[in-house]
Amino acid sequence: MPTEVIMPKVDMDMTEGTIVTWHVAEGEAVEKGQPLFDIETAKAAMEVEAPADGLFHHPVAEGTVVPIGQPVAWLYAAGEEVGPPPAVAAPAAAAAPAEPALAGAEVSAPSEPMRAPEPPMSRPAPVADRPRATPAARSLARQGGISLDRIPGTGPSGRVQAGDVRAWLDSAASPSPTLPAVSYETGALAVHRSRGGTGTPVLLIHGFASDSTSWVPLEAHLKHRPLIRIDLPSHGKSPRLRIDSFADLAAEIRRAFDGLGVEKVDLIGHSLGGALALSLADTRPRSIASLTLIAPAGLGPQINGDALTGICRATRVESLKPWLGALVADDSLISDAYARAAMASRNDPAQRAAQARLADVVFPDGVQSFDLKAALDRLDMPTRMIWGRQDAILPWKHALRAPGQVALHFFDGVGHMPQFECAEEVGKLLRAAL
Amino acid sequence: MNAMDTPEARELSYAEAIREAMDIALESDPRVVLMGEDIGVYGGAFQVTGDLVHKYGTDRVMDTPISELGGAGVAVGAALTGLRPIFEFQFSDFAALAMEQIVNQAAKLRYMLGGAVSVPLVMRFPAGSGTGAAAQHSQSIEAWLAHVPGLKVVQPSTPEDAKGLLLAALEDPDPVMIFEHKILYKSKGLVPAGHYTTPIGKAAIRRAGTDLTIVATSIMVHKALAAAETLAAEGIEAEVIDLRTVRPMDRETVLASVRKTGRLLCVYEGVKTLGVGAEVSAMVAESDAFDFLDAPIVRLGGAECPIPYNPDLEKAVVPQVPGILDAARALAKGRI
Incomplete structure (x- = not known):
């Protein structure tokens, strides 16, 4: 009898989970403890390990929603004959909701001579190739x-x-009365790689309304490593993708990461990119050598919604510049030339609209709609958090929710962009660590 | 026609309304005759014909021998040769004895003789459970006859419709089978005076609603309406359709309601499997209204067994109000 691989219960309220990705292919040999698949629940995304050694067979399709306790694949011993998926009894946890007592009409004579017994549930799992819908x-x-x-x-x-x-x-x-219509595209996220550098690559994920070029001040300190930067959807050179939730956005980043073909990276993320880096580290823990979160989102509800809206709405240097000033503690750093360059990079109205819509999805009504504290608590790679104490976008005190093993670095007189405002100090810190 | 709006409407029982219809027909049309076992001086097994024999005599109100096949054969022959017979069965269950005449003669003769004749026959079937009459006197067999092309099958649920459908049946050139629920005979309702007809093939919306459609027949209409009142107090507005005619079925009324509510519950006393509700469900599933369904169709019907004698079991094997409530709540709240 092969070993069944079941949908695990990973949080208290979980009743079902979605198979996001299989890490192995049909017929492949796996070892106990090897990462086997990723799941997503209403609350979290997780990697699940193989429960035993064996040959991997009969996986349910990626994207399938499976009740907890139901088999999602089978592991066969070497030499064991692989037939159709074995029949299983429905486990109690996954039993169908009790059929409502529709009527006394269903009551039969005590011996029930005429009713055939209900066949036991014999399919291994409900495999839906299209969503259940009326x-x-x-x-x-x-x-x-x-x-x-x-x-x-x-x-x-x-x-x-x-x-x-x-x-x-x-x-x-009508996500919000002020948001313009958005036209979306398809395609993979833009990835920029540096030439030169040796050792484990450093992967950089920028923040909302920014792009890969924002890493330039910090990159001078990281040149000894190969650098990889990802542009978020609807940012920089990435296509405008329709994103309906933070989980969607995290899934796009995960897909881009899986396509990089790298075994391990040191991961750095800023702001929204920090939240995405944290989410990626949570779902790909074995691929992340270390994690650096710079003023990350996802650790509390507060965020400066006015600044987000203001930056998205700005169509001229005059309206953009004050909001750029809000990003730093010392707004003399934002020169007219800097503001003009920033506006020039934001001159595509379709992209601005897509970013506004993205902000409305992940920060509806100026609130961080997702909380990654649980993911932060689960991390076991070296992790540090860097924050400016004058951050006017995300409160630095969110960092205090971090568990003890996370190193915290707070910079006085610095705003939301330490990698820009005190690139030297942040660079030194990272050079020592990486 | 709505009895409430008619000044000369009076409160009559279902049985009285049927008797009044037969009285009007006997009075106004010399071709009309009543036939059946003990319908004369005894007044009928359920006292529906009452004293009509005293008013019209034994040539118009005829007791037939205790042979359903023989009596039905006479009625079919009378209809073929120009009379307008109304044939009463003591219990609808006894139709089994007369199936040859009903199914192979009455239903088919128009077709087999190329339309040269028709069989303007009305048959009345006291039907249903709830009287403690057990397995052979309590069935709801309307689906048997509704399966036969050539027959029309109606199930009045109110005194007004019992009278109107009987008078409509008499005007129909082809055989019409009327299933009267025995428990309803004593139920009262406003009935217009004089001659009127209730159209065959036309359902009635007894209660308008937006959250689910309950299609019910005969006595189940009343149970569905009782359930709908409770549901309304809970904020669930059920539309209750009284099917009235099983064959030909009023497609448009049912489909329009399902298009509106997106949820369908069929409630009928006949055996659930292959019963009237099965046809209603299939009709909806095959129609454009399918695209409006927002939940699986639910049927409540009789259990897969003969009607038991034990009173508790007799109740348990057919839909009752609590079961309708449970099903309607589950449907309306998206739990099915």
Whole structure:
């Protein structure tokens, strides 16, 4: 009998999880403890290890939502015959919700001579190649020209109902009265690599409304290593992608990371990029040698929503410059020339609109809608956090939620961008560590 | 026609309304005759014909021998040769004895003789459970007859419709089977005076609602309405459709309601499997209204067993109000 690999319960409220990625292919040999697959729950993304040695067979499709305790794949011993997926009894945890007592009408004579016994559940797992949805939901989605894949279903077993589609259409149609319409593209995120440097590459993830060029001041201190920078969706040279949640955004970064073909990186992220770096470290812990979070998002609800809105809305140097000033403690650092250059890089209205929409999704109403404290607590690679005490975008005190093993560095007289405002000090710190 | 709006409407029982319809028909149309076992001086097994024999005599109100096949055969022959017979079964269950005449003769003769004849026959079937009459006197077999092309099958749920559908049946050139629920005979309602008809093939919306559609037949209409009142107090607005005619089914009324509510619950006393609700469900699933369904269709029907004699079991094997409530709540709240 092969060993079943089940959907684990990784948090208290979890009832089901989504298979995001398999790390091994059908038929491959795996060892106990080897990373086998990634799951996503309503709250977290996790890597799951192989429960035993064996040959990997019968995985459910990526993207499938599986109740906890249900098998998602099987591990066969060497030489064991691989037939169709073994039948399993439905585990109690995954039992279907009790059928409502529809009527006394179903009561039969005591011996029930005429009713055939219900066959036991014999399929290994509900494998859906398309989302569960009612006809009405499908019809509405068709009319709206949208895919059901991304609409969270609130019906039984996650079935998408008409109300879910309407809510989704409503929220998509009017995320906020001030947001312009956004046209989206497809494609992979832009990745920039430096020439030169040896050893473990350093991966840099920039913050909201910025791009890879923002790392230039810090890069002078990291030249001894190969450098890789990723542009966020709808930022820099990356395509404008439709992002509907922080989890979506994190998944895009994870996909880009998986495509890099690197075994290990030292990871640095700033602000929203810090939150994404933390999320990536949580789901790819074995690939992250160390983590540096510079004024990261995701550790508390507060964020300067006015600054986000102001930067997104600015179409002229005059309206952008004050908000750039809010990013630093010493606003004399923001010269007219700097502001002009920044505005020039933000001259694409479609990109600004996409960024505004992204801000509305991850920071709705000027609030950080996601909390990564649990992920931070789980980390076991060397991790440091760097913050300016005059940060006017994200409060530096969010750093105090970090567990003891995270090194904290606070710089006086520095705002939201220590890597720019005190690049020398931050560089020295990183050079010593990396 | 709505009895409430008619000044001359009076409160009558379901049985009285049927008797009044037969009285009007006997009075106004000399071709109308009543036939059946013990419908004369005894007044009928459920006292529906009552004293009509005294008013019209034994040539118009005829007791037939205790042979359903024989009686039905006479009725079919009478209809073929120009009369307008109304044939009463003592219990609908006894239709089994007369199936040859109903299914192979009455339903088919128009077709087999190229339309040269028709069989303007009305048959009345006291039906349903709840009287403690057990397995052979309590069935709801409307689906048996509704399966036969050539027959029309109606199930009035109110005194007004019991009278109107009987008078409509008499005007129909083809056989019409009327299933009267025995428990309803004593139920009261406003009934317009004089002659009127309730259209065959037309359902009635008994209660408008937006959250789910309950399609019910016969006595289940009343149970569904009782459930709908409770549901309304909980904020669930059920639309209750009284199907009234099983064949030909009122497609448009049902589909329009499902398009509106997106949720369908069928409630019927006949055996659930292959019953009236199965046809309603399939009709919706095959139609454009499918695209409006926002939950699986739910059916409540009779259990897979004969009607038991034990009163508790007799109640348990057909849909009751608490079961309708549970199903409707689950449907409306998206739990199914």
